[in-house]
Amino acid sequence: MSDGGAVLPWLVIREDGNGNRYRVGSYATRAEAEKAAARLHRSGGEQLYVVERVARGS
Template identity: 60%
Template sequence: MNDNGDRLPWLVVRQDDNGNRYRVGAYATRAEAQQRADQLESHGHKQLYWIEQAAAKQQ
């Protein structure tokens, strides 16, 4: 996973039962991120997964 928001602008984020949020991965396209979120949700755990666009880095 790369922190470069220009190359991997789509994030998959997880929220656990306690409300803690974690970045799971970064992806080049929204479709890739959605596919990963769907895979993770299919495991039946109570965690919530969603995708969001990474904030643009200021220089």
């Protein structure tokens, strides 16, 4: 099922020191997501940013 919108299967997730996770961005390609995560990490200090792919059908 498609709603006609853009497909953005790559997520950037921020994890804090307590294990809480927050989605901070969605991207069309892994390369875009990794570039954004690297930029956020450089500006965010101790925060951990990870790239994950959304499971199909989610």
